[in-house]
Amino acid sequence: MDSPKLSKSPIPSASASASASISSSSSPVQESPFSNYISSLSPIKHDKAPHVAQGFVGLSSPPLVFTSPRINTLGRPQSSSVKMSQKGVGDKKIINESCILERSVTESQEGLVTDIKNEDNKDDVAVQLGSSSECVDEYLADPVETDCAKSAYSVKLKLKQSNNVLQSSVNGLLDLKNIKFGRKNNVGREVDAAQFLSGRSEESIERKLTSDEKLLKIEDEQGSAQGISDGFQKFDSDRFDLSSKEKECKNFGPQKDGHGDGCSNFLQQLPGSLPGVQSYEGFAKNIGGDADAPVHSMTHEASELQRSMSRRCLQFGEAQPEATAACSISTNRANNIISSTSLATNSETESLSSSRLDLSAKSRTRQLVNLSQLAMNMSPQCYGKSSLTVLKPSGIGLHLNSIVNAISMGQGGTASMKVAQAIKSTSTTSCQSTENIDNGSDAFEKVSTPQGALEQKVFTIAGSASESLFAEESVEFHMTPNTKRKFSSEDGDRNDILSSGPLMCFYRKKLSNNTDGDCCKRCNCKKTKCLKLYCDCFAAGIYCAEPCSCQGCFNRPEYEETVLETRKQIESRNPLAFAPKIVQPVTEFPLSNREDGNRKTPSSARHKRGCNCKRSMCLKKYCECYQANVGCSIGCRCEGCKNVYGKEEDYCVTKEMVNRSGEISESRVAAKPKKEIFHSELCDPYHLTPLTPSVQCSDHGKNASISRLFSRRCLPSPESDLTVLSYAKSPRSPRTSDSNDILLETSKGNLDIDSFCEGISYNNAVALADEFHCTPLPNHPSVIIGSPSSKARELTSLSRVQLDPRSRSLTPGGSLHWHSSPIMPMSPLNDNKKLQGLDSADGGLYDILEDDMPEILKDTSMPIKPVKAGSPNGKRVSPPHNLHQLGSSSSGPLRSGRKFILKAVPSFPPLTPCIDAKGSSNQSRNNFQENRSND
DNA sequence: GAGTTTGAAACT
DNA sequence: CAGTTTCAAACTC
Numbered sequence: 001m002d003s004p005k006l007s008k009s010p011i012p013s014a015s016a017s018a019s020a021s022i023s024s025s026s027s028p029v030q031e032s033p034f035s036n037y038i039s040s041l042s043p044i045k046h047d048k049a050p051h052v053a054q055g056f057v058g059l060s061s062p063p064l065v066f067t068s069p070r071i072n073t074l075g076r077p078q079s080s081s082v083k084m085s086q087k088g089v090g091d092k093k094i095i096n097e098s099c100i101l102e103r104s105v106t107e108s109q110e111g112l113v114t115d116i117k118n119e120d121n122k123d124d125v126a127v128q129l130g131s132s133s134e135c136v137d138e139y140l141a142d143p144v145e146t147d148c149a150k151s152a153y154s155v156k157l158k159l160k161q162s163n164n165v166l167q168s169s170v171n172g173l174l175d176l177k178n179i180k181f182g183r184k185n186n187v188g189r190e191v192d193a194a195q196f197l198s199g200r201s202e203e204s205i206e207r208k209l210t211s212d213e214k215l216l217k218i219e220d221e222q223g224s225a226q227g228i229s230d231g232f233q234k235f236d237s238d239r240f241d242l243s244s245k246e247k248e249c250k251n252f253g254p255q256k257d258g259h260g261d262g263c264s265n266f267l268q269q270l271p272g273s274l275p276g277v278q279s280y281e282g283f284a285k286n287i288g289g290d291a292d293a294p295v296h297s298m299t300h301e302a303s304e305l306q307r308s309m310s311r312r313c314l315q316f317g318e319a320q321p322e323a324t325a326a327c328s329i330s331t332n333r334a335n336n337i338i339s340s341t342s343l344a345t346n347s348e349t350e351s352l353s354s355s356r357l358d359l360s361a362k363s364r365t366r367q368l369v370n371l372s373q374l375a376m377n378m379s380p381q382c383y384g385k386s387s388l389t390v391l392k393p394s395g396i397g398l399h400l401n402s403i404v405n406a407i408s409m410g411q412g413g414t415a416s417m418k419v420a421q422a423i424k425s426t427s428t429t430s431c432q433s434t435e436n437i438d439n440g441s442d443a444f445e446k447v448s449t450p451q452g453a454l455e456q457k458v459f460t461i462a463g464s465a466s467e468s469l470f471a472e473e474s475v476e477f478h479m480t481p482n483t484k485r486k487f488s489s490e491d492g493d494r495n496d497i498l499s500s501g502p503l504m505c506f507y508r509k510k511l512s513n514n515t516d517g518d519c520c521k522r523c524n525c526k527k528t529k530c531l532k533l534y535c536d537c538f539a540a541g542i543y544c545a546e547p548c549s550c551q552g553c554f555n556r557p558e559y560e561e562t563v564l565e566t567r568k569q570i571e572s573r574n575p576l577a578f579a580p581k582i583v584q585p586v587t588e589f590p591l592s593n594r595e596d597g598n599r600k601t602p603s604s605a606r607h608k609r610g611c612n613c614k615r616s617m618c619l620k621k622y623c624e625c626y627q628a629n630v631g632c633s634i635g636c637r638c639e640g641c642k643n644v645y646g647k648e649e650d651y652c653v654t655k656e657m658v659n660r661s662g663e664i665s666e667s668r669v670a671a672k673p674k675k676e677i678f679h680s681e682l683c684d685p686y687h688l689t690p691l692t693p694s695v696q697c698s699d700h701g702k703n704a705s706i707s708r709l710f711s712r713r714c715l716p717s718p719e720s721d722l723t724v725l726s727y728a729k730s731p732r733s734p735r736t737s738d739s740n741d742i743l744l745e746t747s748k749g750n751l752d753i754d755s756f757c758e759g760i761s762y763n764n765a766v767a768l769a770d771e772f773h774c775t776p777l778p779n780h781p782s783v784i785i786g787s788p789s790s791k792a793r794e795l796t797s798l799s800r801v802q803l804d805p806r807s808r809s810l811t812p813g814g815s816l817h818w819h820s821s822p823i824m825p826m827s828p829l830n831d832n833k834k835l836q837g838l839d840s841a842d843g844g845l846y847d848i849l850e851d852d853m854p855e856i857l858k859d860t861s862m863p864i865k866p867v868k869a870g871s872p873n874g875k876r877v878s879p880p881h882n883l884h885q886l887g888s889s890s891s892g893p894l895r896s897g898r899k900f901i902l903k904a905v906p907s908f909p910p911l912t913p914c915i916d917a918k919g920s921s922n923q924s925r926n927n928f929q930e931n932r933s934n935d
Numbered sequence: 936g937a938g939t940t941t942g943a944a945a946c947t
Numbered sequence: 948c949a950g951t952t953t954c955a956a957a958c959t960c
């Protein structure tokens with residue numbers, strides 16, 4: 001990843017100072033007012049903590065990042081506070097720079113609603129550096145600040161469609177004021193802006209952490225109150241500016257008006273903003289359907305949400321209209337993707353609504369706002385401390401964190417799923433807000449320009465949005481994996497961003513947090529000067545810090561250039577050297593909704609390259625897969641692997657078995673249970689679960705055929721203890737799965753994964769899997785992906801290919817392809833979901849998978865053959881003895897199952913099934929063999 | 936805490 | 948690409 005480069009380029013000069021500040025990664029955080037809070041947050045907590053909280057925590061975590069230097073914090077946090085105070089004062093400068101208008105028109109509603117915001121960034125603007133990096137930083141930072149400050153300061157104007165812009169603006173302002181006041185009164189809380197500003201960050205964070213809606217509401221209210229007060233103060237002064245801006249906005253108006261919903265149209269034009277807005281609107285509408293009275297207010301709020309989002313964008317645009325262009329597209333894309341997906345999917349929105357139906361639309365909006373605020377708060381804490389704080393990362397990180405957290409949470413238990421989803425959606429919205437900001441900036445720029453230009457811009461944005469989807473996937477993948485290092489990004493930009501410092505740290509922490517607290521781990525390099533991949537810090541893209549015991553360390557901000565150069569060199573050798581080693585699968589859809597709440601599915605994160613363990617059996621931390629809580633996969637060349645999901649499943653199963661009966665010993669003994677399980681489960685469709693551990697076994701696709709069979713058939717029911725064990729056992733699954741789920745959901749749209757999975761049914765699951773494998777996949781994403789992987793792998797058995805759904809997921813487009821392809825995706829998904837749902841998201845896997853995919857596709861078309869003996873990894877590949885039987889048996893059902901799947905999930909991305917099948921199949925096969933031998 | 940083991944990274 | 952060396956983490960005592 002080029003992250004270093006990016007970081008560098010953006011903030012060349014700042015690097016030194018930034019690096020200095022960053023160098024003591026811990027120090028900045030500690031120093032920051034929130035540092036204590038952040039420090040208190042442990043990675044472990046993240047996992048356990050509410051999604052929101054985690055997300056935030058994660059944000060705070062990445063003090064040491066290469067990127068951090070790039071981003072100039074410029075005392076963001078301080079600036080924010082200052083801004084806040086200034087806002088209260090109502091500086092003219094602020095007025096001049098800050099005023100931004102957003103215009104959203106809701107047909108149903110009276111007319112045009114204009115949100116005018118004053119940006120707080122005036123100071124920032126003045127401070128803004130010409131460098132793109134700064135712009136980016138600010139851009140990023142702005143979102144946070146904007147979120148916090150905006151909510152507080154933004155002034156909303158409700159404009160009737162009056163010809164006179166000025167009048168309309170004024171009227172709108174008045175209306176908004178009234179509205180807000182009404183809100184306040186309704187809320188019954190008047191918040192002192194100063195207090196809010198001073199104490200808000202912590203409070204908001206805590207509240208968010210608690211993820212209590214009430215708290216969120218309160219904050220929102222407070223923020224709104226402040227915003228109102230502030231807005232009023234500024235309002236008068238800003239009016240003129242607003243009017244001018246409104247004019248600009250009007251340019252958009254025609255387009256908007258052209259469509260039923262001016263706002264929606266506008267938002268649609270802005271890829272990032274649209275989804276969120278639409279979702280919100282839909283949400284509001286839904287709510288309205290429930291209660292008419294609230295509807296109006298709801299719509300109002302919805303519009304407000306939209307506004308807020310748009311505002312953010314606008315603010316950004318205003319603050320740094322140009323910056324937007326420079327502003328990292330990749331980041332924006334990523335954010336957009338995330339937000340878009342989450343938002344786009346009605347399911348999530350619905351989930352939110354369902355979870356929060358009680359809550360008024362306000363609360364939701366507020367939540368969003370709060371989230372954004374949290375992000376803001378977090379960012380300052382994390383980055384703000386140092387002058388160099390990286391705003392960008394914070395924003396991004398926040399989103400990611402929030403998502404990840406949400407995901408992890410969701411996976412944790414079905415019961416919490418809804419909540420998690422809600423959180424996700426909220427988080428996504430926050431993300432969107434960020435994106436929107438970016439988009440908004442773009443849009444904003446365009447706004448000023450003639451409509452034609454605007455349209456073009458919008459179009460461009462849309463295109464970028466589409467692209468962002470890919471980025472998003474990659475991002476999510478990166479995020480999801482628990483592994484410390486992982487941040488693989490397929491695309492250079494994305495990789496850069498992701499891999500680059502703050503994000504990297506963030507991700508890592510996130511990942512690592514889930515399980516261990518490894519995030520705090522530091523290197524102990526003695527000879528490499530922390531400039532080689534031996535150094536975990538260096539490999540993770542972060543600077544060494546105090547905790548490190550390294551000697552002669554050059555991985556410090558002071559040596560940024562050296563570090564970057566070294567990184568470049570390493571990357572030149574291996575472009576993916578700094579990519580996340582572990583990729584998280586996209587799938588695991590089923591997890592969330594299972595009746596049991598047992599989502600057992602393990603996460604299917606995978607190690608990109610796979611381990612090469614010889615003696616540790618992949619059961620010790622020597623094994624990267626194991627260390628990353630990832631099951632060994634096809635890519636692994638390990639010997640005697642017992643790790644994994646796949647194996648782990650066995651392992652887990654065995655443990656379970658042992659626990660239950662106490663008869664079976666740990667380790668492979670499980671094999672036996674597996675068999676039993678397989679048979680029983682095979683027979684019992686109900687047991688089929690997407691992620692059965694058994695499936696994932698560590699054969700790594702060597703024994704494709706066998707694995708396949710197993711995977712298909714062995715899928716343990718979600719309810720089954722095995723699944724539960726595996727799930728409980730491995731922390732990993734939860735994390736990855738969540739992210740994946742999100743992606744899937746988003747991609748799907750409103751599709752209900754659970755229902756889908758169920759619909760697919762365990763009955764057909766096996767058959768589907770078989771069929772899927774057997775049937776050619778013309779559209780198989782894997783093909784598209786086609787990467788340069790080793791051909792040996794390609795040659796490897798079909799089973800592998802079939803098993804590896806991840807390849808599909810691997811490529812950013814993979815999921816898309818799947819989605820696009822009616823047939824393939826569905827079956828795979830089913831498989832994935834039911835089997836594991838692992839890999840679609842696996843970035844690391846992508847490489848391998850991608851390579852394999854093409855052949856796989858070909859192979860898949862072919863009937864299930866005994867897989868080639870040789871595994872891609874060269875691991876032992878024994879012909880699947882049982883495969884034939886299994887395959888034969890399964891084949892029958894497959895066809896029917898496939899049809900079914902197609903119907904049920906046309907748009908779903910296929911994911912894990914193949915992969916899981918592979919890995920699991922191999923291991924399962926091995927296990928079987930072993931068991932046999934044992935027997 | 937020292938020594939050993941382990942496997943990835945780097946090198947040839 | 949395979950084999951070897953180097954390295955640091957993980958592990959053991």
